[in-house]
Amino acid sequence: MGIVSAKGRANVGITDYEDFIQTDAAINPGNSGGALINLKGELIGINTAIISRSGGYQGIGFAIPSNMAKAVMDSLVKHGKVVRGWLGVSIQDLDKSLAEAIGLKDTSGVLVADVTEESPAAKAKLKRGDVILRVNGETMNSSGRLRNTIAAMGAGAKVRLDIMRDGKEKTISLTLGELPDEFSGQTTLNENDGVLGGMTVAPLSDVIREKFEINEKVKKGVAITKVEPGSSAGQAGLTPGDVILEINRQDISTVEEFEKAYKKSKDNVLMLIYRKGNTLYLVLRK
Numbered sequence: 537m538g539i540v541s542a543k544g545r546a547n548v549g550i551t552d553y554e555d556f557i558q559t560d561a562a563i564n565p566g567n568s569g570g571a572l573i574n575l576k577g578e579l580i581g582i583n584t585a586i587i588s589r590s591g592g593y594q595g596i597g598f599a600i601p602s603n604m605a606k607a608v609m610d611s612l613v614k615h616g617k618v619v620r621g622w623l624g625v626s627i628q629d630l631d632k633s634l635a636e637a638i639g640l641k642d643t644s645g646v647l648v649a650d651v652t653e654e655s656p657a658a659k660a661k662l663k664r665g666d667v668i669l670r671v672n673g674e675t676m677n678s679s680g681r682l683r684n685t686i687a688a689m690g691a692g693a694k695v696r697l698d699i700m701r702d703g704k705e706k707t708i709s710l711t712l713g714e715l716p717d718e719f720s721g722q723t724t725l726n727e728n729d730g731v732l733g734g735m736t737v738a739p740l741s742d743v744i745r746e747k748f749e750i751n752e753k754v755k756k757g758v759a760i761t762k763v764e765p766g767s768s769a770g771q772a773g774l775t776p777g778d779v780i781l782e783i784n785r786q787d788i789s790t791v792e793e794f795e796k797a798y799k800k801s802k803d804n805v806l807m808l809i810y811r812k813g814n815t816l817y818l819v820l821r822k
């Protein structure tokens with residue numbers, strides 16, 4: 537028994553699309569995939585993860601909402617894969633200073649930081665600097681909520697966006713596309729591959745830039761798209777969204793160049809990393 541202590545939990549760092557139910561009902565190792573039910577015996581979520589220092593239950597657990605799980609199930613049955621909706625924008629949350637700087641009265645909505653060429657957003661004339669207020673009448677108060685909402689609608693869905701542009705509210709209608717394959721050309725290093733074991737890197741495609749909000753000024757490098765918990769790469773401090781610009785002073789532009797440069801490294805690996813608007817060097821012992 538327990539209570540639901542929060543809904544819509546995101547930025548937990550467990551998976552790409554997060555909209556968790558937070559509960560203090562006991563969830564222990566081995567319970568993942570089990571049912572989270574209400575007092576009526578109705579399924580409300582699928583137990584997924586816990587926050588714990590000991591490895592056991594410590595009072596905070598997360599479950600995937602049943603409606604989100606059902607949408608994934610329906611897509612797998614119908615298409616044989618998960619087909620997510622795609623708008624084609626890079627987005628960010630609004631804070632007070634940013635809202636004031638662009639002339640907004642409050643922090644409601646989600647800011648469009650960039651628009652991908654030939655995307656549904658571009659074809660509908662959505663612009664950098666627009667603020668998305670509502671999707672089909674539903675208020676968008678965070679970038680995570682907007683991202684989950686668009687993804688869950690699926691390819692081909694008709695969408696009405698209420699936006700703020702130049703101080704005036706307007707409505708844009710469009711049809712969502714299918715999220716392109718972000719995994720094309722990626723490579724994964726296993727734990728036998730040394731200090732970078734347990735991470736996946738991919739080319740800097742438009743989808744990768746949008747997903748990890750990588751600035752368009754970053755012209756080269758490969759993006760880290762996944763880091764396994766507890767892996768060598770994770771312990772080294774690398775995180776999804778980092779962009780590897782150099783290895784041992786050698787510029788990296790492709791996954792092939794990354795693999796070649798890393799294999800040539802002997803004792804130490806000197807890496808230049810782009811992370812959230814800044815660059816930094818990391819020295820890792822191979």
